Amino acid sequence: MIRILLADDENLIRVALAQMLELEDDLEVVAQAATGPAAVAAAKDNTPDVAVLDLQMPGLDGITVTEQILRVLPDCACVIVTSHGRPGYLKRALSSGVKGFLPKTTPAATLAETVRKVHAGGRHVDPELAAEAISAGDSPLTPREADVLEFAADGSPIEEIARRASLSTGTVRNYLSNAITKLDATNRHDACATARRMGWI
Amino acid sequence: MIRILLADDENLIRVALAQMLELEDDLEVVAQAATGPAAVAAAKDNTPDVAVLDLQMPGLDGITVTEQILRVLPDCACVIVTSHGRPGYLKRALSSGVKGFLPKTTPAATLAETVRKVHAGGRHVDPELAAEAISAGDSPLTPREADVLEFAADGSPIEEIARRASLSTGTVRNYLSNAITKLDATNRHDACATARRMGWI
DNA sequence: GGTCGGGCATGACAGATGTCATCTCCGGCG
DNA sequence: CGCCGGAGATGACATCTGTCATGCCCGACC
Numbered sequence: 001m002i003r004i005l006l007a008d009d010e011n012l013i014r015v016a017l018a019q020m021l022e023l024e025d026d027l028e029v030v031a032q033a034a035t036g037p038a039a040v041a042a043a044k045d046n047t048p049d050v051a052v053l054d055l056q057m058p059g060l061d062g063i064t065v066t067e068q069i070l071r072v073l074p075d076c077a078c079v080i081v082t083s084h085g086r087p088g089y090l091k092r093a094l095s096s097g098v099k100g101f102l103p104k105t106t107p108a109a110t111l112a113e114t115v116r117k118v119h120a121g122g123r124h125v126d127p128e129l130a131a132e133a134i135s136a137g138d139s140p141l142t143p144r145e146a147d148v149l150e151f152a153a154d155g156s157p158i159e160e161i162a163r164r165a166s167l168s169t170g171t172v173r174n175y176l177s178n179a180i181t182k183l184d185a186t187n188r189h190d191a192c193a194t195a196r197r198m199g200w201i
Numbered sequence: 202m203i204r205i206l207l208a209d210d211e212n213l214i215r216v217a218l219a220q221m222l223e224l225e226d227d228l229e230v231v232a233q234a235a236t237g238p239a240a241v242a243a244a245k246d247n248t249p250d251v252a253v254l255d256l257q258m259p260g261l262d263g264i265t266v267t268e269q270i271l272r273v274l275p276d277c278a279c280v281i282v283t284s285h286g287r288p289g290y291l292k293r294a295l296s297s298g299v300k301g302f303l304p305k306t307t308p309a310a311t312l313a314e315t316v317r318k319v320h321a322g323g324r325h326v327d328p329e330l331a332a333e334a335i336s337a338g339d340s341p342l343t344p345r346e347a348d349v350l351e352f353a354a355d356g357s358p359i360e361e362i363a364r365r366a367s368l369s370t371g372t373v374r375n376y377l378s379n380a381i382t383k384l385d386a387t388n389r390h391d392a393c394a395t396a397r398r399m400g401w402i
Numbered sequence: 403g404g405t406c407g408g409g410c411a412t413g414a415c416a417g418a419t420g421t422c423a424t425c426t427c428c429g430g431c432g
Numbered sequence: 433c434g435c436c437g438g439a440g441a442t443g444a445c446a447t448c449t450g451t452c453a454t455g456c457c458c459g460a461c462c
Contacts, residue, residue, distance in 0.1 A: 010284065015309030016217035019224070083211065083284070108216030144409065145415050155390030158449070177450050186452080187418085189356030189390045219455065359419070369428055372440050388420080388448085 002119045003030045005048035007039035007065065009027025009057045017052070021059070024112050043069045048076060050115050056084035060138070061097050063089075072095045077118035081111070085129045087136035088199025090178070101125045115184040116155060139200040140182040150201045151193045203272050203320050204231045206249035208240035208266065209282070210258045217255070218312070233292045237261025239252070244270045249277060251316050256283035256290060257293035264290075266299050271298045278319035280313070286330045289400025300324045339399040349376040351402045354393045 006022060007031050008014040018029045031046040033039035036059035043051060051069055055064035060068070066078040079100035080093050090101050099118035102110060103126055114124040139146065151161040158176075162169045176188045185191035195201040205222060207213040207230050219230045220328055229339075229380035232247040233375045236239035237260035244252060254263040261269070267279040280301035281294050291302050303311060315325040340347065352362045363370045375390055386392035396402045 010305035011308050012305045012312055013214055014301070015212070016221040016386060020217040021396070023220070071427095075221050081213070083289070102213070104211035104213045107212050142408070155386070155388060155392075155394050157387050168411060172413060173450065174410085174452095177452085180450075185356070185357060186358055191356075193356050209447070368439095369441060370444060374420070375422095375441085376439095381420075398412090 001028050002027055003027055003046070003049045004115060005031045005033070005039065005043055005046060005051040005076075006027075006040070007036075007051070007057065007062075008054040009034050010054075018109065021052075021115070027060060027112060027115060030115055032053025034058075036065045037060075038083050040066045040072075043076060044072055047073060051076055051078045051118050052111070052115065053078060053080055054114065055080050055084070055093075061091050063098070066093070066098050066160060067096050075165045076111040079118055079124075081112055084199075085126070085132070086197065087129070088139060090125065090129055090133045090199070091138070092199070099123050101129065103129060118151055136198055139195075139198070141179055141195070141200060145175045145179045145182075146195070148172055149179050149188075149195050152176060153196065155189070170189040204230050204247070204250045205229060205316060206232045206234070206240065206244055206247060206277075207251040208234040208237075208243070208252070208258065209253075209255040210235050210265075218339065218400060221309065222253075222316070228313060228316060235259075237263075237266045240266050241269045241273075244277065245273055247248055248274060248394060251320050252277055252279045253312070253316065254279060254286065256281050256294075264294050264299070267294070267299050268297050277328055278322075280315055280319055280325075286327070286333070287400025288330070288334040289340060289397065291326065291334045291400070292339050293340075293400070297301075298391055299322050304330060314324050337399055339397075340399070340402060342396070346376045346380045347396070347402055348382075349373055350380050350389075350393055353377060354397065354402065356390070 004027060006014055006018050011034065014032055018032060021027045021029055028046055033042045037058045039053060053065055055062040062080045063133040069076055069078060077099040078097065080098050081104060082089065083104050093101050094193040100114045100123065102114060106126055109140050117124050141149065148161060150164055153165045158169050158172050162172045165172065180188060180191045183191045183194045185194055205228060206215060207215055207219050209284060216232055219233060222228045222230055231249055232243040237258045254266055256263040263281045268291040270277055272278060279298065281299050282303050282305060283290065284305050284385065286304040293301050302314060307327055308395050318325050320348045323402065349366055351361060354364045359370050363373045367375065373394045382394045384392045384395045386395055
């Protein structure tokens with residue numbers, strides 16, 4: 001019997017997925033969580049074999065949750081499930097120790113199969129996403145450029161970005177200008193959109 | 202037996218929800234669809250009693266699908282389910298004839314209850330969302346301002362917005378300026394963010 | 403030890419953007 | 433009929449942004 005932790009902030013979805021997994025003879029959902037921190041706590045309390053984590057959750061995202069779970073339970077296999085299949089997310093997820101990565105558009109049977117596969121020590125990433133990730137390449141942004149772009153993402157004026165990043169306004173403009181050039185965008189918001197689409201911020 | 206059409210572009214979620222609904226003795230999922238147009242077609246072919254529609258789907262959104270279904274099957278009760286509980290969406294949904302509106306964060310049992318309620322001729326909207334919608338008020342934007350803001354949303358420069366909206370650049374700037382003032386934003390992108398958050402574009 | 407690249411900054415400049423006053427045209431409405 | 437509000441437009445002006453050249457400091461690497 002494979003013991004599963006299921007974390008997703010959408011109750012309806014989480015419960016439906018739990019019931020679906022429970023229909024499998026060899027799977028058992030031993031804990032559920034609706035937030036990132038709750039998922040980490042539930043993992044500590046229940047020592048599941050496999051953790052199925054939504055990527056976007058209040059508090060901590062699925063990747064950070066994975067890192068924290070692995071620190072306590074190195075043998076727990078983490079599978080990320082997400083609505084937004086951005087290439088960059090997949091890369092970050094894999095480098096943080098995730099064993100499986102599925103978009104929510106994947107066929108239903110795949111989830112149970114993936115759980116079994118990662119529990120057996122294997123890995124599974126959605127093939128389409130993997131292809132995208134490979135063709136998309138790495139982020140061309142330096143860490144600082146990514147930071148600044150992230151602050152710019154909500155439409156703040158330069159001055160506020162500078163304040164939040166503890167930089168001078170001139171420097172912020174340089175970084176944004178670099179980012180715009182690298183991402184082949186027409187302005188900073190376009191650049192934000194591109195970076196987001198690729199999962200680079 | 203209540204006959205249900207279930208439409209959601211995320212396979213994993215749709216199948217899980219279908220299984221959950223099938224567990225109820227009085228509910229039967231007679232058709233599933235992964236896109237807006239497919240949902241409309243499936244409704245025509247299967248004449249369901251209740252349509253459970255995701256708000257964001259490829260092709261047509263849940264609200265448009267509702268309108269099209271009601272044109273053919275005026276007695277079909279439509280329920281919208283969504284990840285993004287924006288107040289404006291609720292308003293638009295209700296005015297297009299939707300009978301139920303639930304965020305995906307709602308307790309799992311609520312979905313089945315809502316299906317029964319709307320099938321019996323009732324309505325059900327998530328109370329929290331209803332409260333938000335009331336307190337949020339109506340969009341202060343004129344239809345044209347909303348149009349322009351929508352074109353501005355992806356970060357295009359003014360010139361391109363003007364082209365897409367068939368307006369002069371000056372006019373676009375006026376509308377944008379008005380929208381920025383009305384939404385109490387610092388620039389057009391901030392305004393877009395706000396309008397989106399409220400579901401006004 | 404020298405060189406190179408990244409992080410950080412400044413200043414100058416052009417072009418994009420936001421604001422404002424003002425104007426026309428048109429459809430509703432008293 | 434006359435008035436008004438909304439759509440659409442223009443022009444002037446002040447800022448904000450994006451670009452570029454240039455410089456400093458520091459850690460990495462040969």
